[in-house]
Amino acid sequence: xxxxxxxxxxxxxxxxxxxxxxxxEVCRLLAAHGHTVVLxxxxxxxxxxxxxxxxxxxxxxxxxxxDVRDPDSVTAAARDVAERFGRLxxxxxxxxxxxxxxxxxxxxxxxxxxxxxxxxxxGPWRTVQAFLPxxxxxxxxxxxxxxxxxxxxxxMGGGTPAYTVTKTGLNALTRMLADELRGDRILVNAVCPxxxxxxxxxxxxxxxxEGAAGVVWAAELPDDGPTGGFYRDGxxxxx
Numbered sequence: 001x002x003x004x005x006x007x008x009x010x011x012x013x014x015x016x017x018x019x020x021x022x023x024x025e026v027c028r029l030l031a032a033h034g035h036t037v038v039l040x041x042x043x044x045x046x047x048x049x050x051x052x053x054x055x056x057x058x059x060x061x062x063x064x065x066x067d068v069r070d071p072d073s074v075t076a077a078a079r080d081v082a083e084r085f086g087r088l089x090x091x092x093x094x095x096x097x098x099x100x101x102x103x104x105x106x107x108x109x110x111x112x113x114x115x116x117x118x119x120x121x122x123g124p125w126r127t128v129q130a131f132l133p134x135x136x137x138x139x140x141x142x143x144x145x146x147x148x149x150x151x152x153x154x155x156m157g158g159g160t161p162a163y164t165v166t167k168t169g170l171n172a173l174t175r176m177l178a179d180e181l182r183g184d185r186i187l188v189n190a191v192c193p194x195x196x197x198x199x200x201x202x203x204x205x206x207x208x209x210e211g212a213a214g215v216v217w218a219a220e221l222p223d224d225g226p227t228g229g230f231y232r233d234g235x236x237x238x239x
Contacts, residue, residue, distance in 0.1 A: 003104060006146065008024045009036075009062060010034055010035060010036045010066075011030075011032050011034070011036065011089045011090060012035070012036045012038070012081070012085045012087060012088055012089045012090070012100065012138075013035045013036070013037050013038065013088075013089060013090035013091075013092065014037075014038040014040060014066075014081065014088055014090070014091055014092065014128045014131070015027050015030070015038070015040065015092040015094055016040050016066060016068055016093055016094050016095040016123070016124075016127060017040070017041065017042075017068070017094045017096065018039045018040055018041060018047075018050060018092075018094060019039070019041035019042075019046040019049065019050035019096025020050065020075050021049060021196075021208065022094060022146065022193050022196060022208060022211055022212050022215065023039075023092070023094035023095070023146075024039075024050055024053075024054070024208075025041070025208045025209055025211075025212035026092055026094065026212045026215050026216060026219075027039045027050075027054060027059070027061050028054055028059050028083070028212075029209070029212055029213065029216045030063060030090075030219065031054065031060060031061055032059065032215070033220065035059040036062070037059075037062065037087065038061070038062045038064050038081060038085075039051050039054070039061040039062065039063050039064070040063075040064045040065065040066035040077065041063075041065065041066070041118065042065070042066075042067045043065060043067075044063065044064075044065040047063035047064055047065060048063045050063065050199055053065040064077055064080060064081075066127075067149075068093075068095045068119055068122075068123025068124065068126065068127055069073060069118045069119055069122075069180060070124055071126055074126050074127050074130045075130055077130070077219075078130040078131050078133075078134065080150065081131070082133075082134055086134075087130050087134050087135075087137040087138045088134035088135050088137075088138060088141070089135075089138045089140065089141060089142065089225075090141070090142045090143075090144070090219045091127065091131055091135060091141070091142070091143050091144070091154060091160075092144045092146065092215060092219060093123070093127060093128070093143070093144065093145045093146060093170075094146045094215070095119055095123055096119060096120050096146065096163075096167075096200035097115075097116055097119045097120065097142060098112060098115065098116035098119075098120070098162045098163055098166075099114070099160060100112060100160050100161065100162045101159065101206075102162055103159075103160065103161050103162065104158055104159060104161065105159075105161040106128070108162065112162050113161060113162040113165065113166070115162075116162035116163060116166045117162075117165075117166045117169070117221055118223045120166035120167060120169075121166045121169040121170055121173065124145055124170060125173055126172065128143060128177060132181075134141065135184075135186055136184050136186070138186075138207040139185060140185055140186075140223050141181075141184065141185065141186035141187070142186070142187050142188075142219050142220075143177065143181075143186060143187070143188040143189075144172075144189060144191055144215055144218040144219050144220065145170050145171075145174050145188070145189070145190045145191070146171070146172070146188075146190075146191055146193060146215060147167050147170050147171055147190040147191060147192050147230065148163070148164075148167045148192050149192045149194070149232065150163065150164045150167060151164060151167035151168040151170070151171050151190075151192075151237060152230070152237055152238055152239060153168070154238035154239065155238070156168075156177060161196070170190065171207050171230060171239065172224060173189055174189065174190040174228065174230070175228050178227040178228030178229075179228060182227060185223065186227075187218075187221055187225055187226070187227040188219045188227055188228060189221075189226065189227060189229045189230070190229070190230045190231070190233060191214050191215050191217075191218050191230075191231050191232065192214070192230070192231070192232040193211030193212065193214055193215060193232070193236055194206060194210070194214075196208050196210070196211035204239070210233075213233070214231060214232055214233045214234060216231075217234045
């Protein structure tokens with residue numbers, strides 16, 4: 001029996017943690033490409049403020065509260081998207097916290113690590129689970145997990161343990177979901193935006209637009225595109 005898909009129309013894309021930084025720029029680029037964009041943030045006020053900023057530049061996006069740490073918030077957001085759009089074509093798991101440069105693994109505060117995991121790993125995980133019925137309804141879903149080269153085991157050293165371990169877990173989740181959802185025609189990839197000049201990345205990084213472009217690339221892969229990969233600027237990174 002063939003699973004029914006939603007009526008064709010503009011690509012519906014949702015971005016978590018999108019009130020600033022890379023997520024905000026991803027929303028702007030997706031809107032410029034003709035997507036119907038749902039911009040989410042921990043509070044509705046932050047989402048509305050960010051949507052208004054994009055609106056002044058001519059980008060129409062839909063603000064929505066979604067706190068990836070709060071299961072009730074995630075469930076409510078999925079219900080809202082279902083009622084308004086009937087499906088979801090692209091989920092960008094961008095929300096992240098705690099670039100803990102002050103810590104070392106040998107002496108790390110595990111409470112800090114656990115708090116980071118709630119946003120960086122469990123947050124994307126519960127968000128995928130909540131939105132999976134809508135992604136399946138799309139018929140050509142895309143999940144983009146915003147990761148970091150710091151999570152690459154091939155070159156991993158010490159430092160930033162909370163951030164590194166939780167992003168490594170996100171990479172593992174990417175691989176598992178890609179395998180499990182292949183039959184649903186859902187492509188799942190991890191993307192490192194590189195060192196970008198954001199509040200988390202700090203000064204000195206490359207422009208936000210350059211980092212966001214790689215995320216948009218993964219969001220717009222064709223149906224025969226790769227899945228289960230780790231990329232920066234559209235080029236593979238070592239796991």
